Amino acid sequence: MSTVRDVCHHVRSKNAGPFWVTFDLFFDGPESFAKYGEAPALGPQLFERLxxxxxxxxxxxxxASLNMVKISYARTEPQGGMVERDMHRGQQYVRLLEVELD
Structure with a gap:
């Protein structure tokens, strides 16, 4: 099984404004992008679960020109709430690294 960690040379997460979070998955080449860029494992159900x-x-x-996929979702609560532990969402990508894509 290939994981996100295996096929991407860079993965990051960040705010996309106060109401959205975005993930950038930079695949390690056009072959990996073609094979995994539309992987069902990276679908909406994953982001619901995680x-x-x-x-x-x-x-x-x-x-395609960058061999990358940007995936964004609406935050469940606006940025800066009282229980916010990662206000800029810069550490959220870690949860994606072990997702199996095959």
């Missing part, structure tokens, strides 16, 4: 995101508000943007 982050509590509403699957209806998960959006995927493939960028």
């Amino acid at each position: 982050f509590g995101a509403d699957p209806a508000f998960v959006q995927r943007y493939p960028v």
